[in-house]
Amino acid sequence: MAVKLNELDQDNYILLERRSHLGGTWYDNQYPGCSCDIPSTLYSFSFEPNPNWSHFFARQAEIEAYLEYCADKYHIRQHIQFETTVIDCKWLDDRQLWQVTAQSNGQEKYFFSRTLVSGCGGLSNASFPTTIPGIDSFEGEMCHSAQWNAKIDFNKKRVAVVGTGASAIQIVPEIYKMNTSQLIVFQRTPPWIIPRIDRQTTQWEKRLFARFPSVQKLIRGVIYWAAETAVLSFVYRWPIRYIFQELVKFNLERQVKDEAFRKKLTPTWELGCKRVLISNDWYSTLQKQNVTVVIDQIREVKQHSIVTSDNVEYSVDIIIWATGFQVQKIPLPMMGINGCSLHEQWRESIQ
Known part of the structure:
Protein backbone atom coordinates (compact mmCIF):
# COMPACT_ATOMS: atom_id res chain seq x y z
CA MET A 1 0.00 0.00 0.00
CA ALA A 2 2.82 2.40 0.87
CA VAL A 3 4.52 1.70 -2.46
CA LYS A 4 1.32 2.51 -4.35
CA LEU A 5 0.82 5.70 -2.35
CA ASN A 6 4.32 6.80 -3.34
CA GLU A 7 3.54 6.04 -6.97
CA LEU A 8 0.53 8.37 -6.70
CA ASP A 9 2.73 11.08 -5.14
CA GLN A 10 0.81 10.71 -1.89
CA ASP A 11 3.60 10.83 0.66
CA ASN A 12 1.70 12.33 3.60
CA TYR A 13 1.33 9.09 5.55
CA ILE A 14 2.85 7.37 8.57
CA LEU A 15 3.34 3.67 9.30
CA LEU A 16 3.29 2.77 13.00
CA GLU A 17 5.27 -0.36 13.89
CA ARG A 18 5.49 -1.71 17.43
CA ARG A 19 8.65 -3.72 16.77
CA SER A 20 12.15 -2.38 16.22
CA HIS A 21 12.21 -3.96 12.75
CA LEU A 22 9.75 -4.35 9.92
CA GLY A 23 8.68 -7.75 8.64
CA GLY A 24 5.62 -8.48 10.77
CA THR A 25 5.10 -12.21 11.20
CA TRP A 26 8.39 -12.88 9.36
CA TYR A 27 10.26 -10.92 12.01
CA ASP A 28 8.36 -12.31 15.01
CA ASN A 29 8.50 -15.98 14.01
CA GLN A 30 12.10 -17.15 14.19
CA TYR A 31 11.64 -20.70 15.39
CA PRO A 32 13.76 -23.55 13.92
CA GLY A 33 12.53 -24.60 10.48
CA CYS A 34 10.39 -21.50 9.97
CA SER A 35 9.59 -21.12 6.28
CA CYS A 36 6.75 -20.26 3.94
CA ASP A 37 4.27 -22.86 2.69
CA ILE A 38 3.52 -20.87 -0.46
CA PRO A 39 6.01 -21.12 -3.37
CA SER A 40 8.53 -18.27 -3.30
CA THR A 41 7.73 -17.07 -6.81
CA LEU A 42 4.14 -16.45 -5.75
CA TYR A 43 4.90 -15.25 -2.22
CA SER A 44 6.38 -11.94 -3.31
CA PHE A 45 5.18 -8.60 -4.60
CA SER A 46 4.09 -8.71 -8.23
CA PHE A 47 5.93 -5.42 -8.86
CA GLU A 48 9.17 -6.70 -7.28
CA PRO A 49 9.93 -10.26 -8.43
CA ASN A 50 12.93 -11.85 -6.77
CA PRO A 51 15.03 -14.09 -9.05
CA ASN A 52 17.33 -15.07 -6.17
CA TRP A 53 15.14 -17.13 -3.86
CA SER A 54 17.30 -19.91 -2.45
CA HIS A 55 14.53 -22.54 -2.42
CA PHE A 56 11.16 -23.25 -3.99
CA PHE A 57 9.74 -22.46 -0.53
CA ALA A 58 11.55 -19.49 0.99
CA ARG A 59 12.93 -19.54 4.54
CA GLN A 60 12.02 -16.98 7.20
CA ALA A 61 15.31 -15.08 7.16
CA GLU A 62 15.31 -14.42 3.42
CA ILE A 63 11.64 -13.35 3.41
CA GLU A 64 12.44 -10.83 6.14
CA ALA A 65 15.49 -9.67 4.15
CA TYR A 66 13.32 -9.33 1.03
CA LEU A 67 10.86 -7.09 2.89
CA GLU A 68 13.74 -4.98 4.24
CA TYR A 69 15.10 -4.64 0.71
CA CYS A 70 11.73 -3.54 -0.68
CA ALA A 71 11.28 -0.98 2.09
CA ASP A 72 14.63 0.59 1.20
CA LYS A 73 14.24 0.40 -2.56
CA TYR A 74 10.83 2.06 -2.54
CA HIS A 75 11.72 4.62 0.16
CA ILE A 76 9.23 3.33 2.71
CA ARG A 77 11.47 3.25 5.77
CA GLN A 78 11.42 7.04 6.18
CA HIS A 79 7.66 6.83 6.78
CA ILE A 80 7.90 4.19 9.52
CA GLN A 81 7.94 5.01 13.22
CA PHE A 82 9.39 1.94 14.91
CA GLU A 83 8.82 0.87 18.52
CA THR A 84 5.51 2.70 18.48
CA THR A 85 2.63 0.67 19.90
CA VAL A 86 -0.92 1.73 19.04
CA ILE A 87 -3.17 1.44 22.09
CA ASP A 88 -6.37 3.14 20.93
CA CYS A 89 -8.11 4.36 17.77
CA LYS A 90 -11.29 6.42 17.75
CA TRP A 91 -13.25 8.49 15.29
CA LEU A 92 -13.83 12.13 16.28
CA ASP A 93 -17.26 13.08 14.93
CA ASP A 94 -16.80 16.80 15.60
CA ARG A 95 -13.48 16.97 13.71
CA GLN A 96 -14.18 14.26 11.14
CA LEU A 97 -10.79 12.74 11.90
CA TRP A 98 -9.31 9.59 13.39
CA GLN A 99 -7.36 9.96 16.62
CA VAL A 100 -4.71 7.30 17.11
CA THR A 101 -3.10 7.02 20.54
CA ALA A 102 0.27 5.28 20.73
CA GLN A 103 3.12 4.75 23.15
CA SER A 104 6.78 5.15 22.25
CA ASN A 105 9.78 5.31 24.57
CA GLY A 106 7.48 5.52 27.57
CA GLN A 107 5.62 8.52 26.18
CA GLU A 108 2.11 8.83 24.81
CA LYS A 109 1.71 10.17 21.29
CA TYR A 110 -1.34 11.28 19.31
CA PHE A 111 -1.81 11.07 15.56
CA PHE A 112 -4.72 12.52 13.59
CA SER A 113 -5.73 11.47 10.10
CA ARG A 114 -8.62 11.41 7.67
CA THR A 115 -7.94 7.79 6.79
CA LEU A 116 -6.93 4.92 9.06
CA VAL A 117 -5.85 1.53 7.76
CA SER A 118 -5.38 -1.37 10.16
CA GLY A 119 -2.54 -3.50 8.87
CA CYS A 120 -2.08 -5.58 12.02
CA GLY A 121 -2.77 -8.86 10.28
CA GLY A 122 -4.11 -12.01 11.85
CA LEU A 123 -0.72 -13.49 12.74
CA SER A 124 0.53 -10.76 15.04
CA ASN A 125 -0.48 -11.73 18.60
CA ALA A 126 0.47 -15.14 19.98
CA SER A 127 -2.34 -17.21 21.47
CA PHE A 128 -1.38 -18.70 24.83
CA PRO A 129 -3.72 -21.29 26.40
CA THR A 130 -4.12 -19.20 29.55
CA THR A 131 -7.16 -21.20 30.68
CA ILE A 132 -5.06 -24.29 31.48
CA PRO A 133 -4.71 -24.49 35.28
CA GLY A 134 -1.18 -24.28 36.64
CA ARG A 196 6.46 -30.54 0.43
CA ILE A 197 7.88 -30.40 -3.09
CA ASP A 198 10.90 -28.31 -2.21
CA ARG A 199 14.42 -27.98 -3.55
CA GLN A 200 17.19 -25.45 -3.93
CA THR A 201 16.96 -22.99 -6.79
CA THR A 202 19.82 -23.57 -9.21
CA GLN A 203 22.17 -20.82 -10.32
CA TRP A 204 20.98 -21.43 -13.87
CA GLU A 205 17.38 -20.71 -12.84
CA LYS A 206 18.40 -17.55 -10.99
CA ARG A 207 20.23 -16.25 -14.06
CA LEU A 208 17.26 -17.17 -16.26
CA PHE A 209 14.76 -15.31 -14.05
CA ALA A 210 17.05 -12.27 -13.83
CA ARG A 211 17.60 -12.18 -17.60
CA PHE A 212 14.02 -13.01 -18.58
CA PRO A 213 11.59 -11.86 -15.83
CA SER A 214 8.66 -12.93 -18.00
CA VAL A 215 9.61 -16.58 -17.41
CA GLN A 216 9.30 -16.18 -13.66
CA LYS A 217 6.06 -14.26 -14.16
CA LEU A 218 4.68 -17.15 -16.24
CA ILE A 219 5.61 -19.67 -13.54
CA ARG A 220 3.98 -17.40 -10.95
CA GLY A 221 0.77 -17.41 -12.98
CA VAL A 222 0.75 -21.20 -13.32
CA ILE A 223 1.23 -21.65 -9.56
CA TYR A 224 -1.50 -19.10 -8.81
CA TRP A 225 -4.14 -20.68 -11.03
CA ALA A 226 -3.27 -24.20 -9.88
CA ALA A 227 -3.82 -23.12 -6.28
CA GLU A 228 -7.02 -21.27 -7.15
CA THR A 229 -8.39 -24.31 -8.96
CA ALA A 230 -7.76 -26.47 -5.90
CA VAL A 231 -9.52 -23.98 -3.61
CA LEU A 232 -12.48 -23.54 -5.94
CA SER A 233 -12.93 -27.31 -6.13
CA ALA A 322 2.67 -23.97 19.10
CA THR A 323 -0.89 -22.81 19.66
CA GLY A 324 -1.24 -20.24 16.91
CA PHE A 325 -2.47 -16.68 17.03
CA GLN A 326 -5.43 -14.64 18.24
CA VAL A 327 -6.95 -14.53 14.76
CA GLN A 328 -10.54 -13.81 15.81
CA LYS A 329 -9.65 -11.06 18.27
CA ILE A 330 -9.32 -7.45 17.10
CA PRO A 331 -5.75 -6.59 18.20
CA LEU A 332 -6.52 -3.05 19.35
CA PRO A 333 -9.52 -0.98 20.55
CA MET A 334 -11.13 0.79 17.60
CA MET A 335 -14.17 3.04 18.03
CA GLY A 336 -15.97 4.25 14.91
CA ILE A 337 -18.91 6.57 14.18
CA ASN A 338 -21.15 7.23 17.20
CA GLY A 339 -18.70 5.35 19.40
CA CYS A 340 -19.39 2.02 17.70
CA SER A 341 -16.81 -0.57 18.78
CA LEU A 342 -15.34 -2.64 15.96
CA HIS A 343 -14.71 -5.39 18.49
CA GLU A 344 -18.42 -5.52 19.34
CA GLN A 345 -19.41 -5.23 15.69
CA TRP A 346 -17.26 -8.23 14.78
CA ARG A 347 -17.73 -10.11 18.04
CA GLU A 348 -19.37 -13.16 16.46
CA SER A 349 -17.46 -13.11 13.17
CA ILE A 350 -15.11 -10.81 11.28
CA GLN A 351 -16.65 -11.85 7.96
Whole structure:
Protein backbone atom coordinates (compact mmCIF):
# COMPACT_ATOMS: atom_id res chain seq x y z
CA MET A 1 0.00 0.00 0.00
CA ALA A 2 2.82 2.40 0.87
CA VAL A 3 4.52 1.70 -2.46
CA LYS A 4 1.32 2.51 -4.35
CA LEU A 5 0.82 5.70 -2.35
CA ASN A 6 4.32 6.80 -3.34
CA GLU A 7 3.54 6.04 -6.97
CA LEU A 8 0.53 8.37 -6.70
CA ASP A 9 2.73 11.08 -5.14
CA GLN A 10 0.81 10.71 -1.89
CA ASP A 11 3.60 10.83 0.66
CA ASN A 12 1.70 12.33 3.60
CA TYR A 13 1.33 9.09 5.55
CA ILE A 14 2.85 7.37 8.57
CA LEU A 15 3.34 3.67 9.30
CA LEU A 16 3.29 2.77 13.00
CA GLU A 17 5.27 -0.36 13.89
CA ARG A 18 5.49 -1.71 17.43
CA ARG A 19 8.65 -3.72 16.77
CA SER A 20 12.15 -2.38 16.22
CA HIS A 21 12.21 -3.96 12.75
CA LEU A 22 9.75 -4.35 9.92
CA GLY A 23 8.68 -7.75 8.64
CA GLY A 24 5.62 -8.48 10.77
CA THR A 25 5.10 -12.21 11.20
CA TRP A 26 8.39 -12.88 9.36
CA TYR A 27 10.26 -10.92 12.01
CA ASP A 28 8.36 -12.31 15.01
CA ASN A 29 8.50 -15.98 14.01
CA GLN A 30 12.10 -17.15 14.19
CA TYR A 31 11.64 -20.70 15.39
CA PRO A 32 13.76 -23.55 13.92
CA GLY A 33 12.53 -24.60 10.48
CA CYS A 34 10.39 -21.50 9.97
CA SER A 35 9.59 -21.12 6.28
CA CYS A 36 6.75 -20.26 3.94
CA ASP A 37 4.27 -22.86 2.69
CA ILE A 38 3.52 -20.87 -0.46
CA PRO A 39 6.01 -21.12 -3.37
CA SER A 40 8.53 -18.27 -3.30
CA THR A 41 7.73 -17.07 -6.81
CA LEU A 42 4.14 -16.45 -5.75
CA TYR A 43 4.90 -15.25 -2.22
CA SER A 44 6.38 -11.94 -3.31
CA PHE A 45 5.18 -8.60 -4.60
CA SER A 46 4.09 -8.71 -8.23
CA PHE A 47 5.93 -5.42 -8.86
CA GLU A 48 9.17 -6.70 -7.28
CA PRO A 49 9.93 -10.26 -8.43
CA ASN A 50 12.93 -11.85 -6.77
CA PRO A 51 15.03 -14.09 -9.05
CA ASN A 52 17.33 -15.07 -6.17
CA TRP A 53 15.14 -17.13 -3.86
CA SER A 54 17.30 -19.91 -2.45
CA HIS A 55 14.53 -22.54 -2.42
CA PHE A 56 11.16 -23.25 -3.99
CA PHE A 57 9.74 -22.46 -0.53
CA ALA A 58 11.55 -19.49 0.99
CA ARG A 59 12.93 -19.54 4.54
CA GLN A 60 12.02 -16.98 7.20
CA ALA A 61 15.31 -15.08 7.16
CA GLU A 62 15.31 -14.42 3.42
CA ILE A 63 11.64 -13.35 3.41
CA GLU A 64 12.44 -10.83 6.14
CA ALA A 65 15.49 -9.67 4.15
CA TYR A 66 13.32 -9.33 1.03
CA LEU A 67 10.86 -7.09 2.89
CA GLU A 68 13.74 -4.98 4.24
CA TYR A 69 15.10 -4.64 0.71
CA CYS A 70 11.73 -3.54 -0.68
CA ALA A 71 11.28 -0.98 2.09
CA ASP A 72 14.63 0.59 1.20
CA LYS A 73 14.24 0.40 -2.56
CA TYR A 74 10.83 2.06 -2.54
CA HIS A 75 11.72 4.62 0.16
CA ILE A 76 9.23 3.33 2.71
CA ARG A 77 11.47 3.25 5.77
CA GLN A 78 11.42 7.04 6.18
CA HIS A 79 7.66 6.83 6.78
CA ILE A 80 7.90 4.19 9.52
CA GLN A 81 7.94 5.01 13.22
CA PHE A 82 9.39 1.94 14.91
CA GLU A 83 8.82 0.87 18.52
CA THR A 84 5.51 2.70 18.48
CA THR A 85 2.63 0.67 19.90
CA VAL A 86 -0.92 1.73 19.04
CA ILE A 87 -3.17 1.44 22.09
CA ASP A 88 -6.37 3.14 20.93
CA CYS A 89 -8.11 4.36 17.77
CA LYS A 90 -11.29 6.42 17.75
CA TRP A 91 -13.25 8.49 15.29
CA LEU A 92 -13.83 12.13 16.28
CA ASP A 93 -17.26 13.08 14.93
CA ASP A 94 -16.80 16.80 15.60
CA ARG A 95 -13.48 16.97 13.71
CA GLN A 96 -14.18 14.26 11.14
CA LEU A 97 -10.79 12.74 11.90
CA TRP A 98 -9.31 9.59 13.39
CA GLN A 99 -7.36 9.96 16.62
CA VAL A 100 -4.71 7.30 17.11
CA THR A 101 -3.10 7.02 20.54
CA ALA A 102 0.27 5.28 20.73
CA GLN A 103 3.12 4.75 23.15
CA SER A 104 6.78 5.15 22.25
CA ASN A 105 9.78 5.31 24.57
CA GLY A 106 7.48 5.52 27.57
CA GLN A 107 5.62 8.52 26.18
CA GLU A 108 2.11 8.83 24.81
CA LYS A 109 1.71 10.17 21.29
CA TYR A 110 -1.34 11.28 19.31
CA PHE A 111 -1.81 11.07 15.56
CA PHE A 112 -4.72 12.52 13.59
CA SER A 113 -5.73 11.47 10.10
CA ARG A 114 -8.62 11.41 7.67
CA THR A 115 -7.94 7.79 6.79
CA LEU A 116 -6.93 4.92 9.06
CA VAL A 117 -5.85 1.53 7.76
CA SER A 118 -5.38 -1.37 10.16
CA GLY A 119 -2.54 -3.50 8.87
CA CYS A 120 -2.08 -5.58 12.02
CA GLY A 121 -2.77 -8.86 10.28
CA GLY A 122 -4.11 -12.01 11.85
CA LEU A 123 -0.72 -13.49 12.74
CA SER A 124 0.53 -10.76 15.04
CA ASN A 125 -0.48 -11.73 18.60
CA ALA A 126 0.47 -15.14 19.98
CA SER A 127 -2.34 -17.21 21.47
CA PHE A 128 -1.38 -18.70 24.83
CA PRO A 129 -3.72 -21.29 26.40
CA THR A 130 -4.12 -19.20 29.55
CA THR A 131 -7.16 -21.20 30.68
CA ILE A 132 -5.06 -24.29 31.48
CA PRO A 133 -4.71 -24.49 35.28
CA GLY A 134 -1.18 -24.28 36.64
CA ILE A 135 0.46 -22.93 33.50
CA ASP A 136 2.26 -20.25 35.53
CA SER A 137 3.60 -22.80 38.00
CA PHE A 138 5.82 -24.58 35.48
CA GLU A 139 9.47 -24.29 36.53
CA GLY A 140 11.15 -25.46 33.33
CA GLU A 141 11.79 -23.54 30.12
CA MET A 142 8.68 -22.42 28.25
CA CYS A 143 8.00 -20.28 25.18
CA HIS A 144 5.55 -19.73 22.34
CA SER A 145 6.55 -20.48 18.76
CA ALA A 146 5.92 -16.83 17.83
CA GLN A 147 8.13 -15.63 20.70
CA TRP A 148 10.99 -18.04 20.25
CA ASN A 149 13.72 -18.22 22.87
CA ALA A 150 16.90 -19.12 20.99
CA LYS A 151 18.77 -19.66 24.27
CA ILE A 152 16.85 -22.83 25.16
CA ASP A 153 19.08 -25.90 25.15
CA PHE A 154 17.19 -29.00 23.96
CA ASN A 155 20.09 -31.42 24.34
CA LYS A 156 18.99 -34.52 26.30
CA LYS A 157 15.85 -32.74 27.52
CA ARG A 158 12.26 -33.95 27.75
CA VAL A 159 10.33 -31.62 25.46
CA ALA A 160 6.60 -31.09 25.05
CA VAL A 161 5.21 -29.40 21.94
CA VAL A 162 1.57 -28.39 22.27
CA GLY A 163 -0.19 -28.06 18.93
CA THR A 164 -0.06 -29.68 15.50
CA GLY A 165 -0.66 -26.71 13.22
CA ALA A 166 1.46 -24.97 10.59
CA SER A 167 4.18 -23.91 13.05
CA ALA A 168 4.33 -27.22 14.90
CA ILE A 169 4.91 -29.34 11.79
CA GLN A 170 8.00 -27.25 11.07
CA ILE A 171 9.24 -27.08 14.67
CA VAL A 172 8.86 -30.72 15.74
CA PRO A 173 11.21 -32.29 13.13
CA GLU A 174 13.84 -29.64 13.88
CA ILE A 175 13.64 -30.09 17.66
CA TYR A 176 13.96 -33.85 17.20
CA LYS A 177 17.33 -33.28 15.53
CA MET A 178 18.58 -31.45 18.65
CA ASN A 179 19.23 -34.69 20.54
CA THR A 180 16.19 -34.53 22.82
CA SER A 181 15.80 -37.46 25.21
CA GLN A 182 12.03 -37.46 24.74
CA LEU A 183 9.68 -35.48 22.52
CA ILE A 184 5.96 -35.42 23.37
CA VAL A 185 3.52 -33.89 20.89
CA PHE A 186 0.12 -32.92 22.29
CA GLN A 187 -2.43 -33.04 19.49
CA ARG A 188 -5.95 -31.65 19.62
CA THR A 189 -6.85 -31.92 15.93
CA PRO A 190 -4.77 -33.84 13.37
CA PRO A 191 -4.12 -31.98 10.10
CA TRP A 192 -4.16 -33.22 6.53
CA ILE A 193 -0.59 -33.28 5.23
CA ILE A 194 0.60 -33.13 1.63
CA PRO A 195 4.23 -33.60 0.50
CA ARG A 196 6.46 -30.54 0.43
CA ILE A 197 7.88 -30.40 -3.09
CA ASP A 198 10.90 -28.31 -2.21
CA ARG A 199 14.42 -27.98 -3.55
CA GLN A 200 17.19 -25.45 -3.93
CA THR A 201 16.96 -22.99 -6.79
CA THR A 202 19.82 -23.57 -9.21
CA GLN A 203 22.17 -20.82 -10.32
CA TRP A 204 20.98 -21.43 -13.87
CA GLU A 205 17.38 -20.71 -12.84
CA LYS A 206 18.40 -17.55 -10.99
CA ARG A 207 20.23 -16.25 -14.06
CA LEU A 208 17.26 -17.17 -16.26
CA PHE A 209 14.76 -15.31 -14.05
CA ALA A 210 17.05 -12.27 -13.83
CA ARG A 211 17.60 -12.18 -17.60
CA PHE A 212 14.02 -13.01 -18.58
CA PRO A 213 11.59 -11.86 -15.83
CA SER A 214 8.66 -12.93 -18.00
CA VAL A 215 9.61 -16.58 -17.41
CA GLN A 216 9.30 -16.18 -13.66
CA LYS A 217 6.06 -14.26 -14.16
CA LEU A 218 4.68 -17.15 -16.24
CA ILE A 219 5.61 -19.67 -13.54
CA ARG A 220 3.98 -17.40 -10.95
CA GLY A 221 0.77 -17.41 -12.98
CA VAL A 222 0.75 -21.20 -13.32
CA ILE A 223 1.23 -21.65 -9.56
CA TYR A 224 -1.50 -19.10 -8.81
CA TRP A 225 -4.14 -20.68 -11.03
CA ALA A 226 -3.27 -24.20 -9.88
CA ALA A 227 -3.82 -23.12 -6.28
CA GLU A 228 -7.02 -21.27 -7.15
CA THR A 229 -8.39 -24.31 -8.96
CA ALA A 230 -7.76 -26.47 -5.90
CA VAL A 231 -9.52 -23.98 -3.61
CA LEU A 232 -12.48 -23.54 -5.94
CA SER A 233 -12.93 -27.31 -6.13
CA PHE A 234 -13.66 -27.28 -2.39
CA VAL A 235 -15.77 -24.13 -2.39
CA TYR A 236 -18.03 -25.25 -5.24
CA ARG A 237 -17.84 -28.97 -4.44
CA TRP A 238 -16.32 -29.99 -7.76
CA PRO A 239 -15.79 -33.76 -8.15
CA ILE A 240 -12.02 -33.23 -8.51
CA ARG A 241 -11.88 -32.65 -4.76
CA TYR A 242 -12.33 -36.40 -4.24
CA ILE A 243 -9.08 -36.98 -6.14
CA PHE A 244 -7.27 -34.58 -3.79
CA GLN A 245 -8.86 -36.33 -0.81
CA GLU A 246 -7.65 -39.75 -1.95
CA LEU A 247 -4.16 -38.42 -2.62
CA VAL A 248 -3.72 -37.08 0.92
CA LYS A 249 -5.09 -40.33 2.34
CA PHE A 250 -2.60 -42.26 0.22
CA ASN A 251 0.21 -40.02 1.49
CA LEU A 252 -0.75 -40.87 5.08
CA GLU A 253 -1.14 -44.60 4.42
CA ARG A 254 2.16 -44.75 2.54
CA GLN A 255 4.12 -43.19 5.41
CA VAL A 256 2.29 -44.57 8.45
CA LYS A 257 1.91 -48.35 8.25
CA ASP A 258 0.63 -48.94 11.78
CA GLU A 259 -3.16 -48.85 11.52
CA ALA A 260 -3.85 -47.75 15.11
CA PHE A 261 -1.31 -44.93 14.93
CA ARG A 262 -2.56 -43.91 11.49
CA LYS A 263 -6.07 -43.60 12.89
CA LYS A 264 -4.72 -41.23 15.54
CA LEU A 265 -3.24 -39.03 12.80
CA THR A 266 -6.29 -39.10 10.49
CA PRO A 267 -8.48 -35.97 10.52
CA THR A 268 -12.22 -36.41 10.99
CA TRP A 269 -12.99 -33.45 8.76
CA GLU A 270 -13.12 -33.38 4.98
CA LEU A 271 -10.11 -32.08 3.09
CA GLY A 272 -10.43 -28.34 2.51
CA CYS A 273 -12.46 -27.54 5.64
CA LYS A 274 -9.28 -26.43 7.40
CA ARG A 275 -5.82 -25.42 6.34
CA VAL A 276 -3.93 -28.18 4.54
CA LEU A 277 -0.30 -28.39 5.69
CA ILE A 278 2.82 -29.38 3.78
CA SER A 279 5.70 -31.45 5.14
CA ASN A 280 8.05 -34.25 4.17
CA ASP A 281 9.21 -35.17 7.67
CA TRP A 282 6.18 -34.78 9.96
CA TYR A 283 4.91 -38.36 9.81
CA SER A 284 8.39 -39.87 9.89
CA THR A 285 9.37 -37.81 12.95
CA LEU A 286 6.25 -38.80 14.87
CA GLN A 287 7.19 -42.46 14.40
CA LYS A 288 10.63 -42.14 15.98
CA GLN A 289 11.27 -44.26 19.05
CA ASN A 290 11.54 -41.38 21.53
CA VAL A 291 8.56 -39.42 20.13
CA THR A 292 5.07 -39.75 21.62
CA VAL A 293 1.80 -38.36 20.28
CA VAL A 294 -0.82 -37.60 22.94
CA ILE A 295 -4.40 -36.94 21.88
CA ASP A 296 -5.97 -36.51 25.32
CA GLN A 297 -6.76 -32.96 26.41
CA ILE A 298 -4.35 -31.21 28.76
CA ARG A 299 -6.00 -30.89 32.17
CA GLU A 300 -3.29 -29.02 34.05
CA VAL A 301 0.36 -28.05 34.11
CA LYS A 302 2.47 -28.77 37.18
CA GLN A 303 5.95 -27.62 38.18
CA HIS A 304 7.69 -30.28 36.10
CA SER A 305 4.94 -32.05 34.18
CA ILE A 306 1.76 -31.95 32.11
CA VAL A 307 -1.33 -33.89 33.20
CA THR A 308 -3.97 -34.95 30.68
CA SER A 309 -7.68 -35.65 31.06
CA ASP A 310 -7.06 -39.40 31.42
CA ASN A 311 -4.93 -38.72 34.55
CA VAL A 312 -1.63 -39.53 32.83
CA GLU A 313 1.25 -37.32 33.94
CA TYR A 314 4.09 -36.54 31.51
CA SER A 315 7.33 -35.27 33.01
CA VAL A 316 8.87 -32.52 30.86
CA ASP A 317 11.72 -30.03 31.07
CA ILE A 318 10.60 -27.73 28.25
CA ILE A 319 7.18 -26.72 26.90
CA ILE A 320 6.78 -25.19 23.44
CA TRP A 321 3.35 -23.70 22.84
CA ALA A 322 2.67 -23.97 19.10
CA THR A 323 -0.89 -22.81 19.66
CA GLY A 324 -1.24 -20.24 16.91
CA PHE A 325 -2.47 -16.68 17.03
CA GLN A 326 -5.43 -14.64 18.24
CA VAL A 327 -6.95 -14.53 14.76
CA GLN A 328 -10.54 -13.81 15.81
CA LYS A 329 -9.65 -11.06 18.27
CA ILE A 330 -9.32 -7.45 17.10
CA PRO A 331 -5.75 -6.59 18.20
CA LEU A 332 -6.52 -3.05 19.35
CA PRO A 333 -9.52 -0.98 20.55
CA MET A 334 -11.13 0.79 17.60
CA MET A 335 -14.17 3.04 18.03
CA GLY A 336 -15.97 4.25 14.91
CA ILE A 337 -18.91 6.57 14.18
CA ASN A 338 -21.15 7.23 17.20
CA GLY A 339 -18.70 5.35 19.40
CA CYS A 340 -19.39 2.02 17.70
CA SER A 341 -16.81 -0.57 18.78
CA LEU A 342 -15.34 -2.64 15.96
CA HIS A 343 -14.71 -5.39 18.49
CA GLU A 344 -18.42 -5.52 19.34
CA GLN A 345 -19.41 -5.23 15.69
CA TRP A 346 -17.26 -8.23 14.78
CA ARG A 347 -17.73 -10.11 18.04
CA GLU A 348 -19.37 -13.16 16.46
CA SER A 349 -17.46 -13.11 13.17
CA ILE A 350 -15.11 -10.81 11.28
CA GLN A 351 -16.65 -11.85 7.96
